[in-house]
Amino acid sequence: MVLLRKTSQNIKPKCFHLWRTSSFLRGIIVNSRLCPHRFALTQSFCSPSRQNVKEVGIDLRQYPPERIRNFSIIAHVDHGKSTLADRLLELTGTIKRGHGQPQYLDKLQVERERGITVKAQTATMFHKYNLVGDNTSEQPPFLINLIDTPGHVDFSYEVSRSLAACQGALLVVDAAQGVQAQTVANFYLAFESNLAIIPVINKIDQPTADPDRVKAQLKSMFDLEPTHALLTSAKTGQGLEHVLPAIIERIPPPPGKASSPLRMLLLDSYYDEYKGVICHVAVVDGVLRKGDKISSAATGQAYEVLDVGIMHPELTSTGILLTGQVGYVVSGMRSTKEARIGDTLHQSKTVVEPLPGFRPVKHMVFSGLYPADGSDFDALNHAIERLTCNDASVSVTKETSTALGLGFRCGFLGLLHMDVFHQRLEQEYGAHVISTVPTVPYIFEYSDGSKAQVQNPAALPSNPKKRVTTGWEPTVLATIIIPSEYVGAVITLCSERRGQQLEYSFIDSQRAFMKYRLPLREIVVDFYNELKSITSGYASFDYEDSEYQQADLVKLDILLNGQPVDAMATIVHNLKAQRVGRELVEKLKKFIDRQMFEITIQAAIGSKIIARETISAMRKNVLAKCYGGDVTRKRKLLEKQKEGKKRMKRVGSVDIPQEAFNEILKVS
Numbered sequence: 001m002v003l004l005r006k007t008s009q010n011i012k013p014k015c016f017h018l019w020r021t022s023s024f025l026r027g028i029i030v031n032s033r034l035c036p037h038r039f040a041l042t043q044s045f046c047s048p049s050r051q052n053v054k055e056v057g058i059d060l061r062q063y064p065p066e067r068i069r070n071f072s073i074i075a076h077v078d079h080g081k082s083t084l085a086d087r088l089l090e091l092t093g094t095i096k097r098g099h100g101q102p103q104y105l106d107k108l109q110v111e112r113e114r115g116i117t118v119k120a121q122t123a124t125m126f127h128k129y130n131l132v133g134d135n136t137s138e139q140p141p142f143l144i145n146l147i148d149t150p151g152h153v154d155f156s157y158e159v160s161r162s163l164a165a166c167q168g169a170l171l172v173v174d175a176a177q178g179v180q181a182q183t184v185a186n187f188y189l190a191f192e193s194n195l196a197i198i199p200v201i202n203k204i205d206q207p208t209a210d211p212d213r214v215k216a217q218l219k220s221m222f223d224l225e226p227t228h229a230l231l232t233s234a235k236t237g238q239g240l241e242h243v244l245p246a247i248i249e250r251i252p253p254p255p256g257k258a259s260s261p262l263r264m265l266l267l268d269s270y271y272d273e274y275k276g277v278i279c280h281v282a283v284v285d286g287v288l289r290k291g292d293k294i295s296s297a298a299t300g301q302a303y304e305v306l307d308v309g310i311m312h313p314e315l316t317s318t319g320i321l322l323t324g325q326v327g328y329v330v331s332g333m334r335s336t337k338e339a340r341i342g343d344t345l346h347q348s349k350t351v352v353e354p355l356p357g358f359r360p361v362k363h364m365v366f367s368g369l370y371p372a373d374g375s376d377f378d379a380l381n382h383a384i385e386r387l388t389c390n391d392a393s394v395s396v397t398k399e400t401s402t403a404l405g406l407g408f409r410c411g412f413l414g415l416l417h418m419d420v421f422h423q424r425l426e427q428e429y430g431a432h433v434i435s436t437v438p439t440v441p442y443i444f445e446y447s448d449g450s451k452a453q454v455q456n457p458a459a460l461p462s463n464p465k466k467r468v469t470t471g472w473e474p475t476v477l478a479t480i481i482i483p484s485e486y487v488g489a490v491i492t493l494c495s496e497r498r499g500q501q502l503e504y505s506f507i508d509s510q511r512a513f514m515k516y517r518l519p520l521r522e523i524v525v526d527f528y529n530e531l532k533s534i535t536s537g538y539a540s541f542d543y544e545d546s547e548y549q550q551a552d553l554v555k556l557d558i559l560l561n562g563q564p565v566d567a568m569a570t571i572v573h574n575l576k577a578q579r580v581g582r583e584l585v586e587k588l589k590k591f592i593d594r595q596m597f598e599i600t601i602q603a604a605i606g607s608k609i610i611a612r613e614t615i616s617a618m619r620k621n622v623l624a625k626c627y628g629g630d631v632t633r634k635r636k637l638l639e640k641q642k643e644g645k646k647r648m649k650r651v652g653s654v655d656i657p658q659e660a661f662n663e664i665l666k667v668s
C-alpha cells in the first residue's frame with residue numbers, strides 16, 4: 001500500500017513525508033529498570049588488551065579511492081546487524097571463524113551483557129573481487145570499511161555520525177518482523193545522507209520468515225526494488241556470499257581528492273590508558289602521515305601525529321592514511337574534550353574550508369546525580385570526569401541541592417543512556433549514586449519578561465515577584481508500528497499521554513503505522529514499557545525531537561514534615577498534577593521507614609496541598625533485639641545500622657532511603 005500523500009519533487013521514496021527528519025537526534029525510551037538483564041560492568045570501553053597496536057605490513061598506498069568502499073549497517077534493534085558484521089569480518093579473514101566471541105564489534109561490557117550496541121565501531125577488511133567487466137587479475141583487493149551502528153535510538157546520534165563517513169548502507173530487516181519503527185528512521189537518515197542503500201532481508205532461516213512480505217513493505221514504504229534485496233541468514237551463513245559483491249558493485253567509492261590539502265572528519269574519540277586520546281577519522285581529501293603537524297579547525301590547536309592506522313579490526317599502525325580511508329590517529333591530545341566530534345583536522349600550515357560537521361548533541365533528559373554519601377563528592381567527580389572521557393554525549397554541570405548536598409546535573413540522550421551511565425559509574429568506579437527525577441528541558445517566561453530554559457525543577461524561582469507567566473514543553477514526533485489489532489489500545493494510550501495523532505495508515509494488511517506528536521515528558525517515563533505491554537510486545541517505537549509547544553505547566557513540590565525536598569520536585573502538566581502528586585506520596589509512604597516521630601508527606605503546587613500521607617511514629621532501636629549483654633553482637637548491629645544510615649539522606653529530621661529516590665523516577 002502506498003503511504004504517500006505529498007512528496008517533494010526530488011524525493012523518490014513514497015512515504016518520505018512519514019519521516020522527513022529535520023534533526024539527527026531521536027530517542028527511544030527503554031526503561032531498563034525493567035530490563036531482565038541488570039548487568040555488571042567491569043571494563044571500560046575497549047579494554048587495553050584489545051588496544052595493543054599491531055604492526056603489519058599493509059601498504060595503504062595501494063588503495064586509491066576507487067578501490068575503497070565505506071559502508072554502515074543500519075537496522076531496527078536486534079534485526080542482526082552485529083551478527084552480520086561478524087560474518088563479514090569472518091568471510092574476509094579479518095577475524096577467525098568461531099573466534100569464540102559473538103558480536104565482535106560490541107566491545108563494551110554493557111553491550112555484551114545487554115546484547116545491544118551502544119558505540120559505533122569501525123573495522124577495515126580486505127576483499128579480492130573483480131568488478132563486473134574488469135578482467136585484470138593484477139588488481140589489489142578492495143579495502144572495505146564497515147561501521148557497525150547501535151540500534152537503540154537513544155544512540156542514534158552515533159548512527160548519524162557513522163553515516164557521515166559512508167557512501168552506502170546495508171539496511172537490515174528481520175524476515176519475520178518486517179519493517180519496524182527504527183527501520184523507517186534509519187532508512188531516512190541514510191537517504192538524507194544520499195547513501196546507496198542495499199536492503200538485506202536477514203534471518204531467513206526462521207520458520208516464520210516471510211521475505212516476500214518484507215520485500216513488499218520495502219517497496220511500498222521506501223520504493224526499494226524487491227529484486228535488489230539480498231536474502232541472508234547471518235546465523236546459518238545462507239546468502240552471505242552476495243553481500244560483499246553487492247557492497248563493491250553498488251556503493252560508490254569515496255569522492256575526495258587525493259591532490260587536495262588534507263581534510264579529515266573527526267568521527268569519534270575515546271581515551272586509552274596507554275596511548276591517550278584515540279581519534280577515529282575519515283580522510284576526505286589529501287594524505288595524513290605519521291609525524292605530520294595537524295590542526296583542529298574548531299580550536300586552532302596544533303598537534304603532531306604520533307601514530308596513524310586502521311582498525312583491522314584492532315588498531316593496526318600503517319603510518320599513513322589516504323583519501324577516502326577511515327582509521328585512527330593518536331596526536332597527543334590530553335583529553336577527549338579537545339577532540340570535538342565533527343571537527344575538521346587539517347595540515348597545520350594550510351587553510352582549508354571546514355567540512356560540514358554534525359549537529360551538536362541534543363540532550364533529551366536531565367537528572368541530578370549525587371553521591372549517596374556526601375563525603376564521596378570528590379570520588380564521584382573523578383568518576384564522572386573519567387567516564388565522560390569515553391562518552392562525550394553526556395553534559396555535566398555542578399549543582400547544589402539542599403536535600404542532597406553537592407552534586408551534578410547531567411544531560412542524557414534518553415533514559416537508556418542515563419541508565420547505562422549510572423551503571424558504569426557504579427560498576428566501573430564503585431560510585432554509589434542517588435539520581436533525581438529525570439526532567440525534560442522546559443522553557444519558562446516570567447512576569448519580569450525574562451525567559452529561560454529550566455533543566456532542574458528546583459531552579460524555578462519561588463519569588464512571587466518573578467512568577468511564571470507562560471511555559472513551553474519539548475515535543476517529539478513519534479512513529480509507532482503495530483499489528484492492526486492493537487490500534488485501539490495504542491490510540492487510548494497516546495491520548496492519555498496528551499498525544500496528537502498526525503497520521504494513521506497501513507504498511508500491509510497486518511500492520512498499522514501511526515505518527516503522533518507527543519510531549520517528551522510523557523514518553524520519558526515508562527511509555528515504551530506500557531506500549532510493549534498493551535501490544536504483547538509487538539509494538540515498535542521511535543521518535544525524533546520536534547518543536548516546543550505551549551503548555552499549562554506547574555511545579556509539583558514534595559514536602560516532608562512541611563519541608564520541601566528540592567531533589568524530588570518535578571514539573572508536570574496541570575491536568576496531571578493531582579494524579580502524579582497522589583502517586584508520589586503513596587510511593588514515598590511505602591519506601592520511607594517509620595521513624596521515632598510522625599512523618600507527613602505532602603505534594604503541593606505553590607502553597608496548595610494536593611495530596612497527603614502520614615507515617616506514624618515508631619520506637620525503633622536495633623539494640624532492643626539484643627537480649628543479654630553480648631558486646632560483639634551489639635557492636636555488629638550498631639555497625640549495620642550505621643551502614644544503613646549512610647545510604648539514607650536526611651531531610652530536616654527525616655531519613656530517606658536511596659530506593660525512595662529511585663522509585664519516584666518511575667511515576668509518570
Ligand SMILES: Nc1nc2c(ncn2[C@@H]2O[C@H](COP(=O)(O)OP(=O)(O)OP(=O)(O)O)[C@@H](O)[C@H]2O)c(=O)[nH]1
Pocket residue numbers: 075076077078079080081082083084103115116117149150151152202203204205206232233234235236
Ligand atoms: N535465527 C537467526 N537469528 C539471528 C540471525 N542474525 C542474528 N540473529 C540473532 O538475533 C539476535 C540479535 O542479533 P544482533 O546481531 O545482536 O542484532 P543487532 O541488530 O546488532 O542488535 P542491536 O545492536 O541491539 O541493535 C541475536 O540473538 C542473534 O544471534 C539470523 O540470521 N537468524
